[in-house]
Amino acid sequence: MRALQLIDDRKLEQVDIAPPPEPGIGEVTLRIKAVALNHIDVWGWRGMAFAKRKLPLTIGAEASGEVDAIGPGVSGLVPGQLVSIYGARTCGLCKACRDGRDNLCEHVGGVHGFHLDGFAQEKINLPARLLVPAPPGVDAIGAAVAPVTFGTVEHMLFDNAKLQPGETILIHAGGSGIGSAAIQLAKKMGCTVITTVGSDEKIEPAKALGADHVINYRTDRFEGVVRKITKKKGVDVVFEHVGKDTWAGSMFSLKRGGRLVTCGSTSGVSTEINLMMLFQQQLKLLGSFGCRMENMANAMQKMAAGLVRPVIDTEVDFQSIDAALKRMEGRDVFGKIILHVG
């Protein structure tokens, strides 16, 4: 069967590998339906010294699959069923996992597509406990963007930042996969949404998703515009994932007691923090990574109810993967790039 593997930095190859064996106890064989690309794929492709991994590595950190075969001891899944796949290999036994907080697992075995073989392959065996069934009304693409895209955003906004109806939120990079999800989720709960984009062409699509104010960060200093929009008060919450380039402005955009939640650092991982601003303004800085499986289920329920939808930039096959990753690296996308395996 076919798989897409990283052979070396910036070098991907389609290879033939052996299909998985019969599923073991507690396992399911999945036929992969759709893979969604993320910045973690761009990092992996560029080659990042901090990642412990062995090459070749099958890529793909976020995907949906259809149940193909069921191993002994698995209940609640049937052949043909569409599922969303949790992206990290968590233990299921530690207190965090038993409490449903897999992203705090004490014995996590790694992230698929980054430390471990990922989902860009025709079939894979996985523990059934890491699969979240897609409800009726959610298709393969919706289920594919539930773990890393919508799940991450649900966890950031609701578990960590505890976003409330009526609050004002600044969402960085509204054209990114997580930005486009955050705009919809915040707007649908009755928040005022300010977002940034990197080109004028992205302004109307961001408004169409529900953004009340859209700032082109290349032509305007976003923190100045945010102060103006909020009449110098600042926002309740900043949704960060850009990092170095935006950090100081993000802190400056918060109101007293405001919350900054971050899940990424696409422009650089180190920055300075104005500590006086942090304590005098009583700001809360919240780190967020991954999600709980319940976040994935909640996101898919909202998709099924028509409240939110995956925003798709393009759908590509294995042959077009290099061009797709280059476009993501250059931030030349609006929404998600979907990789089809079949």
Ligand SMILES: [Zn+2]
């Ligand atoms: Zn665990």
